[in-house]
Amino acid sequence: MAGPSKSLVLDPAYQKFYELNSNRYKYWRWTPRHASLAFVYMGVIPSIITYFAYKYEGQFEFRGKRRGDTISEW
Known part of the structure; x- marks a missing residue:
């Protein structure tokens, strides 16, 4: 039937990408390259x-x- 699956396995690469994007402000810094762009x-x-x-x-x-x-x- 429809509904949440207990056997759902999340892809670790997608999880890492999501965490990186949601916390991007913590790791981003102004560099000469970023300033020029x-x-x-x-x-x-x-x-x-x-x-x-x-x-x-x-x-x-x-x-x-x-x-x-x-x-x-x-």
Whole structure:
């Protein structure tokens, strides 16, 4: 029948992974590598995306042809 099984054996690798993730804040430290990755992901990549967004703003027409539009518009 349905219900909890008394013979359920948990995988030790999954248990170790779960414990590591739930206690990650205890073992994590700022290192030069972590600082550089944080700078890249929170500073460099968003600024590159913002730069290109402002540079190419309004230059492309993404609206497709709709019913009733003439071909001469395209």
